[in-house]
Amino acid sequence: MPRKGRRVHLPLIGLSTYLADARWGEWALPAALLPAAYGRCLQAVGAVAVMLPPDTPAAAATAIARVDGLILTGGEDLDPALYGEQPHPLTEVSVPVRDRWEHALLTAALERGIPVLGICRGMQLMNVHAGGTLIQHLPDSVGHDVHTGRPGLFTQHVIKPVPGSRFAGVSPEAIVVASHHHQAVERLGDGVVAAAYAEDGTIEALELPRERFALGVQWHPEMGVDPRVMEAMVSAARHSAASAASAGIAAGLPQPM
Template structure:
């Protein structure tokens, strides 16, 4: 049985390794490890080339965490705490997410990935969440995850995957969804009311969480994405890739 191919978007940032210090396409290895353990074939997608042209090669997509989206993308001026904006990554991921949604490709957004999904669907963001909730618990310190309890909506796919009505999750974000994009349902909130998960109605599998499930030892959400992608590839039609002309 072949592994479903799961594309994972990534950063392009200055990095240091062995004797080199250079720009690098990079990704925390937790994403790769969880996809591999779930039976998927992880493929890292740098923000380059034609995003729509990737769809025929993928069985599922992860929109990974990262820096802030340019607020102009959702019609706002930048807050003084908005940072790490990368135009090439915004261009790539917004186009890739829109194409994936239009094609019905299974999709999971993580942290920035939720914000990309929300922006694609016409939503807006709180650019600095402490201004809204009055504390910095969602991003307690540089390079460190906090823990946040979230309430999951009964009957949602997110709650079904996690098997509970509440969850204690790893978080590191200073932004969150404000106006929710068209067709999205909020399926989890933190105790202070911040949006923590959304799902797109009518799509085979399009959901996103504001927290970082890849940081935990087990990741049911990434496993569920791989399972959904595998189910599609084993269907009588041969899955998403076989339906793309030229494949």
């Protein structure tokens, strides 16, 4: 237990957001938004969530300097031009401002060495950022739509961790996950390794072993009942923040009150 009067540090986790038209009350306006499940899931495991709406790439380092961890959230398909391909007929219209912003956020987070978790689109971005490619319409490759299900609903399927991976240290057994995606990782990027697979061979998790914590999952842990992925991310962010604070104290830098 923490000593009386000593504050427990709640890590601040930045989340990338959608940029979409939305309606609430009498309003219909462009909005930066996220499903509330992201914030609730982080709060439940001891973190504070802060939304990072699309901005200019030049602002990414400033944003990343103020958070203890980064979550790249789900959303629209990435622009296939980012990995040198033409769009598939079923590839969604991309949002270039979001693609550029999240690419810059990821670059800044890896340079600073803070924990990164990519969820669904976020995992795909991590792979493309490292020079990998995507399957633009997964049913063409696996012959079924188990990963997608019906529009607006999550489906469930089993994923199995790769023994010896860091992800296997978080979740060593096969688990059932909440899923909704029609794209997936094809060729892994430089320095990226697969950390879990679906039963049909689809890569369901990846990681960057050279980083302290950089994990991508193709499913939506915020929509499931297993908190371990979020717990691992928040624990890594807490340790990262503590290490940064210790380094600042050693250097004689002023600390936040």
